[in-house]
Amino acid sequence: MGSFAPIIASKLNIKVSQVQAVLDLFSEAATIPFIARYRKDKTGGLDEVQIQQIEEESKFLKTFTERKDFIEKAIAEQGKMTDELQKKLDNATTLAALEDIYLPYKPKRKTKAQTAKENGLEPLATIMLAQGNEDVEQTAAKYFNEKIINTEDALSGARDIIAELINENDVVRAKMRLLFEQTACIQTKVLSDKETEGIKYKDYFDFSEPIHKIPSHRTMAILRGFLEGVLRMSIAPNEEEALALIESIYLQDLSPWREHVKKSIKDAYRRLLQPSLETEYRTSLKQKADEEAINVFAENLRQLLLSAPLGSKKILAIDPGYRTGCKVVCPDEKGMLQKTELIYIHETNRLDQSEQIIRSLVKSYGVEAFAIGDGTAGRETEIFIQKLQLGLPIYLVNEDGASVYSASETAREEFPDKDVTVRGSVSIGRRLMDPLAELVKIDPKSLGVGQYQHDVNQFRLKERLDQTVISCVNQVGVNLNTASKHLLKYVSSVTGHVAENIINYRTEIGGFTSREQLKKVPRLGDKAYEQCAGFLRIVDAENPLDASAVHPEAYPIVASIAKDANIAIADLIGNTSVIGSVDVKKYISENFGEHTIKDILNELKKARP
Numbered sequence: 001m002g003s004f005a006p007i008i009a010s011k012l013n014i015k016v017s018q019v020q021a022v023l024d025l026f027s028e029a030a031t032i033p034f035i036a037r038y039r040k041d042k043t044g045g046l047d048e049v050q051i052q053q054i055e056e057e058s059k060f061l062k063t064f065t066e067r068k069d070f071i072e073k074a075i076a077e078q079g080k081m082t083d084e085l086q087k088k089l090d091n092a093t094t095l096a097a098l099e100d101i102y103l104p105y106k107p108k109r110k111t112k113a114q115t116a117k118e119n120g121l122e123p124l125a126t127i128m129l130a131q132g133n134e135d136v137e138q139t140a141a142k143y144f145n146e147k148i149i150n151t152e153d154a155l156s157g158a159r160d161i162i163a164e165l166i167n168e169n170d171v172v173r174a175k176m177r178l179l180f181e182q183t184a185c186i187q188t189k190v191l192s193d194k195e196t197e198g199i200k201y202k203d204y205f206d207f208s209e210p211i212h213k214i215p216s217h218r219t220m221a222i223l224r225g226f227l228e229g230v231l232r233m234s235i236a237p238n239e240e241e242a243l244a245l246i247e248s249i250y251l252q253d254l255s256p257w258r259e260h261v262k263k264s265i266k267d268a269y270r271r272l273l274q275p276s277l278e279t280e281y282r283t284s285l286k287q288k289a290d291e292e293a294i295n296v297f298a299e300n301l302r303q304l305l306l307s308a309p310l311g312s313k314k315i316l317a318i319d320p321g322y323r324t325g326c327k328v329v330c331p332d333e334k335g336m337l338q339k340t341e342l343i344y345i346h347e348t349n350r351l352d353q354s355e356q357i358i359r360s361l362v363k364s365y366g367v368e369a370f371a372i373g374d375g376t377a378g379r380e381t382e383i384f385i386q387k388l389q390l391g392l393p394i395y396l397v398n399e400d401g402a403s404v405y406s407a408s409e410t411a412r413e414e415f416p417d418k419d420v421t422v423r424g425s426v427s428i429g430r431r432l433m434d435p436l437a438e439l440v441k442i443d444p445k446s447l448g449v450g451q452y453q454h455d456v457n458q459f460r461l462k463e464r465l466d467q468t469v470i471s472c473v474n475q476v477g478v479n480l481n482t483a484s485k486h487l488l489k490y491v492s493s494v495t496g497h498v499a500e501n502i503i504n505y506r507t508e509i510g511g512f513t514s515r516e517q518l519k520k521v522p523r524l525g526d527k528a529y530e531q532c533a534g535f536l537r538i539v540d541a542e543n544p545l546d547a548s549a550v551h552p553e554a555y556p557i558v559a560s561i562a563k564d565a566n567i568a569i570a571d572l573i574g575n576t577s578v579i580g581s582v583d584v585k586k587y588i589s590e591n592f593g594e595h596t597i598k599d600i601l602n603e604l605k606k607a608r609p
Contacts, residue, residue, distance in 0.1 A: 008057045018044045022054045031492040033474035034531045038551050041593030048471055064095060071102045078105055088170065096177065096280065100170040113164035116157030119147045124154060125161035131255035155260055162264035166246060167272035175245055180277050183237040184211050186285070188222055191232055198230030211235060211281060216289035220452045223286060235278045242269055290456040297450040297461065298468045304398065304447060305472040307435040313368040316361055317429030319399070319421060320377035322346050328357070329425040330365045334482070335433060337415065338365055340422050345384045346377070355388060362390055371432040373399035395432050400448035401439070402427045410441045410486060436476055440469055441486045477549060480536040481511045493531035498524050512538050515546045544570045549603045557587055557600060572604060579604050
């Protein structure tokens with residue numbers, strides 16, 4: 001990976017030393033949240049986005065290098081490697097360029113050109129392409145045999161060979177690719193008899209737009225219409241321009257072979273080049289649209305996960321409904337279910353009874369706020385509660401994914417003897433109290449974070465959404481004594497098994513009182529402890545720093561700062577006047593630089609509850 005650093009640094013416009021530091025940390029199994037938060041001195045303060053970009057670029061370069069090595073070996077085994085070919089491979093910077101160079105040497109199914117070569121027409125193709133002054137018919141007659149019985153057979157076969165040569169010429173493909181990038185249009189037409197069935201695609205029944213201008217949402221709509229068999233789609237530049245480009249490379253003036261070479265060029269473009277590049281650019285447009293859509297999904301998910309929590313309050317949560325009624329639950333301030341009820345606010349003869357139930361629950365369970373699902377009948381339920389004038393805050397809560405959670409294994413583990421409707425209602429209440437802790441129990445794809453969610457690359461979508469959840473969880477930090485295993489498994493370096501072990505050990509000892517106790521958790525080794533400790537918080541711990549984002553490795557620095565200020569560590573936390581007077585440079589050492597010291601001081605400024 002070391003050799004990748006200069007390439008990545010140049011592309012991302014950051015220092016080689018910063019990239020190398022990140023790559024070195026990755027090789028030590030460091031996670032992105034850990035590097036971004038606790039290794040700023042090594043990376044020069046790179047943020048999560050930049051570190052993520054470095055990881056993705058290094059993955060691409062690894063793939064590129066492996067493919068280049070394979071191609072070099074394959075060509076060498078055929079005995080066809082030359083210095084010129086090696087130079088081309090060394091100068092290639094994209095996978096497309098590599099594949100263009102490899103194309104003539106790539107094993108392929110039998111083609112028209114291969115058949116022509118087997119019939120002895122390769123010398124004729126060479127003569128034809130040279131475009132000398134030979135008599136065409138007399139020259140072609142020299143290649144008659146039992147398979148080639150007339151002039152047209154000979155000339156046609158020779159043209160097939162030339163068409164394949166043109167298609168496999170990496171210079172031609174590079175120039176054609178550039179022409180596609182700059183001038184190609186995506187064009188769509190409705191298939192016959194699909195006008196009614198595909199009416200939602202009517203904007204694309206006769207549509208054309210340059211591929212370098214088309215926005216991602218239109219690409220997604222067109223591809224969906226294409227895959228549903230409603231639209232016919234093509235991607236191509238102006239054909240005359242494309243043919244002229246190839247002709248400028250191959251055609252010579254005043255030769256009797258000129259028209260045959262011209263036919264070969266047209267055949268190469270229409271039968272081989274254009275379809276191949278259309279497929280390539282359709283894939284490229286899809287990938288670009290996917291990435292843009294996934295970026296939107298990831299940002300929507302981030303906003304959802306980082307919604308302001310109401311905190312530990314006694315909630316009355318309602319999952320609204322018409323025919324089946326509204327499911328009402330009362331979780332306590334820790335989210336534990338206390339009571340369930342069912343009310344019918346859309347039936348006049350049951351309104352009084354429903355009102356009495358709500359008033360009774362509010363009084364009996366000390367309700368401090370209402371959480372109402374924002375789906376069907378949500379607004380009507382909100383109005384019903386408002387009319388009761390109970391003086392309590394009312395919140396409409398996004399209920400996307402609640403039904404998915406209620407039928408999940410996680411929900412069955414939490415509420416084995418409760419109906420799915422009750423589980424969903426509890427989830428709505430908990431989302432209000434702590435959105436992040438509750439939403440991590442649900443597959444991010446089920447949270448309704450964007451349009452065309454099912455059209456994009458599902459592997460890439462899951463990867464990005466999981467990265468977003470990990471980023472949010474580690475940004476906020478996790479209460480070690482209350483977190484579920486579903487929340488813990490998103491903490492830096494904590495696997496599902498380790499999360500279970502943390503909970504089992506927590507139960508065994510009656511709760512963590514020190515981060516040091518994490519070292520006794522089975523399968524949580526020194527490296528995992530280093531990666532996760534700073535993100536796991538212990539409220540009311542023996543050491544007040546255990547409730548902060550200060551990493552245990554930096555505790556001696558805080559102790560030195562407190563000692564120099566002649567103040568206890570507990571009294572230092574939140575004491576902005578003392579912290580503001582600290583000389584950062586005084587505490588810089590070989591292991592802790594300016595970035596780390598400043599981060600520690602900023603964290604110490606936060607008053608603890």
